Structures are given as structure tokens and as C-alpha cells.
Amino acid sequence: MSDDEDIPTLIPVEPADLSKKVPLTIITGFLGAGKSTLLKYILTERHGYRIAVIMNEFADSADIESRAINVGTDTQELLELPNGCLCCSIKDQGAAAIEDLMKRRGAFDYILLETTGLADPGPIAGMFWLNEEYGKGQGWDIGLDGVVCVVDGVYGLQQLEEDHKSPAQEDGRQLGESIRQLASGDVALINKTDLATPAQLSELEAALHAINPALVIHRTVRGEIDLSKIIGIKAYATGPPKGAEEGDGEGHVHDEHCDHAHDKADPGAKTHYAARGISSLTLPCPPLTTERLSALDKWLQTLLWERTLPPPYAGAEVDVLRTKGLIPVVGGSRRVLQGVREMYEIEEEEGTVEEGQSEGKLVFIGRGLGEEIRESLERVLKG
Numbered sequence: 001m002s003d004d005e006d007i008p009t010l011i012p013v014e015p016a017d018l019s020k021k022v023p024l025t026i027i028t029g030f031l032g033a034g035k036s037t038l039l040k041y042i043l044t045e046r047h048g049y050r051i052a053v054i055m056n057e058f059a060d061s062a063d064i065e066s067r068a069i070n071v072g073t074d075t076q077e078l079l080e081l082p083n084g085c086l087c088c089s090i091k092d093q094g095a096a097a098i099e100d101l102m103k104r105r106g107a108f109d110y111i112l113l114e115t116t117g118l119a120d121p122g123p124i125a126g127m128f129w130l131n132e133e134y135g136k137g138q139g140w141d142i143g144l145d146g147v148v149c150v151v152d153g154v155y156g157l158q159q160l161e162e163d164h165k166s167p168a169q170e171d172g173r174q175l176g177e178s179i180r181q182l183a184s185g186d187v188a189l190i191n192k193t194d195l196a197t198p199a200q201l202s203e204l205e206a207a208l209h210a211i212n213p214a215l216v217i218h219r220t221v222r223g224e225i226d227l228s229k230i231i232g233i234k235a236y237a238t239g240p241p242k243g244a245e246e247g248d249g250e251g252h253v254h255d256e257h258c259d260h261a262h263d264k265a266d267p268g269a270k271t272h273y274a275a276r277g278i279s280s281l282t283l284p285c286p287p288l289t290t291e292r293l294s295a296l297d298k299w300l301q302t303l304l305w306e307r308t309l310p311p312p313y314a315g316a317e318v319d320v321l322r323t324k325g326l327i328p329v330v331g332g333s334r335r336v337l338q339g340v341r342e343m344y345e346i347e348e349e350e351g352t353v354e355e356g357q358s359e360g361k362l363v364f365i366g367r368g369l370g371e372e373i374r375e376s377l378e379r380v381l382k383g
Contacts (some may be wrong), residue, residue, distance in 0.1 A: 279368075
């Protein structure tokens, strides 16, 4: 090093706490929506986060993805990038890559797992959520942090419509993958907002909330976003966001039969056409006694495990993709409800409940969520 060259300043790094779980965020989204652009931003910008990114594209497109991001694709090698992040790509099963990654525990604080644009994130989320003991057996100590879905701000509505009209959905019993991705999501990034009109963005946001009223939406240009909005969000440790729509306060089913607009979109906009085949229900939850909480638990078992409702609504066919809830309990505490497909848990909310925070909320997203489920749930909540 010559005398006139600056001597780099060494920045002390706090040793990683290996006793804590590594938060894992699943990145999903429509083909061409901008997932690769988001990953490029994460892997190249100096944002101060130490993130391990696992790219997972179908067929051989991981090679194309990696060239667009300017990283390698050797599945046996983890690449250390100048901004402190790590990157690897996988073309088959992700278990081996994650196992190799966790051998480097301490070199990163977060994991982002990219799914293919054709993937349903629900089963993947379930694997990392309630199967944590299995993960520990593999040498993983990972906790699911949330599911982020990237949506094309210009063509998002068109993609939802085309997905719904594909041959796989003609029998009316299957949902398009794009709708499944949104239903499983905790955060949606509407990308390419610089190319879309305000009307397009408003209608798209309304359609996304029609599919998933608990979805937190952010607008991005070229995938650039404050990373605190997508990592460390603790979506599986908290209830629905305060902005989750509550309809008329008595509980309202959002499906293809609605004739009103949501959010601040044009009242004449067709906010639900993209969500045909899926519906959502948001219902306020009053403080429950121990007896009522136990009754709700039993009701959820029937709903999620047997895919039907207790009498007198037995026989109704229900398919719930995502469940979220914040349940106040008589005495002052609150419980957090989280569910992915048939798996769910009810855990005590972390932290202290402030005085006056007694309101609760239950959100269900799936198929067959008609008035019967609202009436059945109200019977359970009110006793």
C-alpha cells in the first residue's frame, strides 16, 4: 500500500448471539414482477444488514437470475459479497443449501428465501414455522419472520385475471398461484410504481386488500425499500395490522359478489374481479373468557382440520389458506392467532398490553367463506 492511499477504518462488529433463532423471510411474487431487482438491491447496496439470500428459480433460470444480479450459481459455494451479505442458489431441494448455510451461522443475521414465481409459499411457510423442531434436528435454528410478495404495478391486475382464467382453474376448485401467493403474504411490494398510473395503483391496492385484508402494502421503484419493512417484521408473532379492514364493524365477507369499493380507490372500480374464487372475512373479537377461548380453539380445529363448520352448519365446505388474529382475554392479556392451511397456534402476545388495548380481530382468507362462517364464529365468540 502506498503512503498516499487511505488506510481503511476498521469497524468493530458485535459477535452474533448464536442462542437466538435466525429470522427467515420468504420472498415470493409474480413472474417478472421484480424479485430479481429486489434481490440485486439487497445484495449490492450498503444497507448495513447482514443477510443470507437463497435464490431458488425453476428449471435452469437460476443461471439467468444470477447473471442479472452479477453473482455466481455454484450450489456448493456461498459467495461473500462486498456489502456483508451472502448468496447461494439452489435448483432442486432447498434443504441441502440451508444446511450448508447454517454451518456459517454467525456470518449473517437474516435469511431471505426466494421462491420460484410458480410456487405456492404456503407449504414452504409451514415447513419453517411449526416444524421448527425438525429444523433443529437438521442443525437449523430458524424462525419464520414473514412472507413478502412482489407484485407488478403495471400488469398486476392483468396477471391475476389471466391466472384465474387458466385451464387449471376452470373447474372452479383450484386457485391461481398468484392468488395463493397473496393470500399467504404478510407484506406486498407493488413494484414499478413509476411506470403505473395513480388509477392503476389504487385499483391494484384495492384488489390486493380484497384478497388479503391483513396485507401490509408498500410501493417501490426498482425494488428499493427500507429493509426494515420486509425483515425483522415478526409477522408470525403479532396479530393483524391495525389497518386490516373491518368492514361495517359487524363482520363482512369480501368476495366476488361485493359491489362496493375498498380503500381509496375509484368507487366505480371493479376491485374484486381479480379475487374471484377467494374470499376473506374480518371480524372483531371481544374479550374472551377461558371457556370461550377453549371453544374458539375447538371451532378452529373443525374449520382448519376438517374443512367444515360445527353444527348447525355441518357440511359446509371451507378451505382456509391463511388465518391471523389478535384475541383479547378477560383479565387483560391477549393471544396471537396464526395459521397456515391446517396448521395453527394460539400464543400469548409478547410484551405488555397497554391499558385500553382490549380490541381484537380475526382474519380468514380462503374459499367458501360465506355468511355461514361468520354466523358460526359469532356463536362461538358470544356464547
